[in-house]
Amino acid sequence: MSFTLLSLFRRADYQSEASQFIGQLKTDKPTLEAEQRAGRALLWDKAVDRSAWSDYRAGEVEQKPYVYQTDAQ
Numbered sequence: 001m002s003f004t005l006l007s008l009f010r011r012a013d014y015q016s017e018a019s020q021f022i023g024q025l026k027t028d029k030p031t032l033e034a035e036q037r038a039g040r041a042l043l044w045d046k047a048v049d050r051s052a053w054s055d056y057r058a059g060e061v062e063q064k065p066y067v068y069q070t071d072a073q
Contacts, residue, residue, distance in 0.1 A: 015023070026032055
């Protein structure tokens with residue numbers, strides 16, 4: 001009988017409760033990942049108008065290192 005160090009500590013086919021829950025959820029609702037991608041597209045996957053962003057950045061006012069400092073000497 002031959003043992004390696006890793007085989008002594010390996011739990012055969014262990015899955016945490018969270019992994020089991022997610023696996024069961026994906027089995028019960030196979031469209032879940034596609035719905036998640038569609039939801040993500042609504043909020044995050046947007047086209048960026050680079051000319052508008054360059055205008056926004058050009059209009060920024062530089063902030064002083066200490067915001068409460070007055071201009072009085």
